[in-house]
Amino acid sequence: MRKVAILSYGMTKVDKHWRKSLRELYGAAAKKAMSSVSIPNIDALIVGNMCASDLSDQNNIGSLLADYLGITPSTAYRIEAACGSGGAAILGAYTAVASGMYDYVLTGGVEKLTDGVGGNTTYSLGKASDAEYELFYGSSFVSINALIMNRYMHMYKTSRETFADFAVLMHKNATKNPYAQLPFEISRETVLNSDMISDPISLYDCAPVGDGAAALIMCPLDVAKTITDSYVEVVGIAGATDTINISSRSDLLTLNSTVAAAKKAYAMANVSATDIDVAEIHDTFTITAALSVEDLGFCEKGRFGKMLSSGGLEAGGKVVINPSGGLKARGHPVGTTGAYQVAEIAMQLAGKADKMQVKNAEVGLAQNIGGSGSSTYVTILRRP
Amino acid sequence: MSVPRYWRNMPKRERLETQKCEKCGHVDFPPRGRCLKCGSESFVPYTLPDRGKLMSFTIVRSAPKGFEKMTPYVLGIVELSDGTTITVQITDVDPSEVTIGMPLEAVFRKICEDGDSGIIEYAIKFRPAL
Numbered sequence: 464m465r466k467v468a469i470l471s472y473g474m475t476k477v478d479k480h481w482r483k484s485l486r487e488l489y490g491a492a493a494k495k496a497m498s499s500v501s502i503p504n505i506d507a508l509i510v511g512n513m514c515a516s517d518l519s520d521q522n523n524i525g526s527l528l529a530d531y532l533g534i535t536p537s538t539a540y541r542i543e544a545a546c547g548s549g550g551a552a553i554l555g556a557y558t559a560v561a562s563g564m565y566d567y568v569l570t571g572g573v574e575k576l577t578d579g580v581g582g583n584t585t586y587s588l589g590k591a592s593d594a595e596y597e598l599f600y601g602s603s604f605v606s607i608n609a610l611i612m613n614r615y616m617h618m619y620k621t622s623r624e625t626f627a628d629f630a631v632l633m634h635k636n637a638t639k640n641p642y643a644q645l646p647f648e649i650s651r652e653t654v655l656n657s658d659m660i661s662d663p664i665s666l667y668d669c670a671p672v673g674d675g676a677a678a679l680i681m682c683p684l685d686v687a688k689t690i691t692d693s694y695v696e697v698v699g700i701a702g703a704t705d706t707i708n709i710s711s712r713s714d715l716l717t718l719n720s721t722v723a724a725a726k727k728a729y730a731m732a733n734v735s736a737t738d739i740d741v742a743e744i745h746d747t748f749t750i751t752a753a754l755s756v757e758d759l760g761f762c763e764k765g766r767f768g769k770m771l772s773s774g775g776l777e778a779g780g781k782v783v784i785n786p787s788g789g790l791k792a793r794g795h796p797v798g799t800t801g802a803y804q805v806a807e808i809a810m811q812l813a814g815k816a817d818k819m820q821v822k823n824a825e826v827g828l829a830q831n832i833g834g835s836g837s838s839t840y841v842t843i844l845r846r847p
Numbered sequence: 848m849s850v851p852r853y854w855r856n857m858p859k860r861e862r863l864e865t866q867k868c869e870k871c872g873h874v875d876f877p878p879r880g881r882c883l884k885c886g887s888e889s890f891v892p893y894t895l896p897d898r899g900k901l902m903s904f905t906i907v908r909s910a911p912k913g914f915e916k917m918t919p920y921v922l923g924i925v926e927l928s929d930g931t932t933i934t935v936q937i938t939d940v941d942p943s944e945v946t947i948g949m950p951l952e953a954v955f956r957k958i959c960e961d962g963d964s965g966i967i968e969y970a971i972k973f974r975p976a977l
């Protein structure tokens with residue numbers, strides 16, 4: 464297996480891009496990634512996306528995007544793993560380069576949620592769950608996670624205030640991110656007084672609905688060194704899965720897929736949780752942030768609240784979590800969120816994150832979840 | 848939902864029929880190709896118990912397509928008396944009176960109507976034990 468680097472990346476602001484289509488969004492991000500380096504060709508296009516079939520009436524988006532970009536790769540296809548599509552695409556690109564099959568792989572993802580009409584967007588997102596045994600009973604993506612959050616609050620005697628404080632921190636971080644969808648500060652009361660969607664999850668516990676695209680070019684490490692100074696090495700990468708139906712899990716409050724993917728990625732990178740300087744984690748809902756922080760090993764089970772209130776998740780703490788603002792405030796264009804995360808970590812380690820920059824960041828981690836924990840992709844990057 | 852798609856799941860969703868692992872006794876719901884616990888592929892037919900207690904719940908206020916008229920309704924994870932956990936709707940109760948740990952029993956109810964000309968879907972819900 465060859466060592467692999469992230470050569471370049473580009474992203475669009477996450478937003479309700481009413482005037483831009485699926486192909487234009489990905490085109491904008493990919494052109495940024497392609498124009499910042501000089502490479503002979505793109506050998507493969509592997510793009511993450513969840514909802515194009517439902518909301519944009521479009522399959523075959525690998526070919527669509529290659530066509531729009533004016534490239535003729537050997538293969539071009541979409542990877543769909545719900546909200547984990549971006550992370551899954553990057554894992555696909557990694558294996559394609561590491562194996563020696565392709566040298567230059569254009570990856571990342573694109574999502575166009577605002578092409579949905581009526582309740583179609585919510586319905587499409589809900590399909591991340593088990594359609595025959597979860598959706599059938601009138602559950603949605605929010606209510607499935609609300610079941611987890613209510614159990615967490617019951618077991619660990621955690622209040623809504625604790626979760627609200629995480630949303631407040633994410634919004635504060637996002638004010639420094641030019642690509643963020645919600646770059647404004649909120650208060651604890653903003654969250655507590657927002658509309659209840661599915662108790663105990665209120666509107667401000669949720670990531671917003673938005674469109675976006677993030678593109679990355681991956682190539683062999685040895686080649687990257689000859690092209691640019693700002694490449695970043697992929698030192699650990701792994702995926703793991705769990706039951707799709709949350710009620711089948713041995714412990715409702717553990718993301719087994721995150722535990723397993725992190726364990727594999729840490730071992731591959733030869734690091735532990737304490738070595739991570741900066742992490743972009745998958746906070747679809749504030750409860751997802753709590754489980755993720757715990758299951759990545761940044762604190763013990765049930766200690767998320769303590770870790771947060773002691774400042775452990777921000778600059779000067781144990782690990783800087785989501786300097787981008789996370790899914791909560793950078794935004795969550797579902798099938799490309801994992802690509803944003805990896806691009807953001809690469810940006811941090813290359814020292815190009817401007818106002819978001821975490822000082823002296825050497826090792827960074829991105830954790831991208833598919834469904835309500837049915838899969839997780841963990842990518843660990845290191846500054847050269 | 849197409850009629851065959853609804854019809855083929857009736858034994859599971861309307862009668863709680865599933866399978867039990869012949870080797871380790873683990874019960875899977877929904878049924879799987881291999882036992883989640885031990886990986887065995889030999890099963891015997893099994894019907895889930897109709898009593899249990901509430902492990903977690905949520906009050907759905909913003910509903911997915913087809914369920915809008917029913918809000919607020921309660922969705923729960925029920926731990927059945929044999930230890931199996933399932934996701935179902937909780938019914939016949941004021942949402943504000945639902946608590947984690949409350950004893951429940953199975954009841955046959957309408958789930959939703961598939962538009963004006965579609966089928967009416969039924970399944971098991973759970974209500975506070977009488």
Ligand SMILES: [Zn+2]
Binds near residue numbers: 869871873884885
């Ligand atoms: Zn078994």
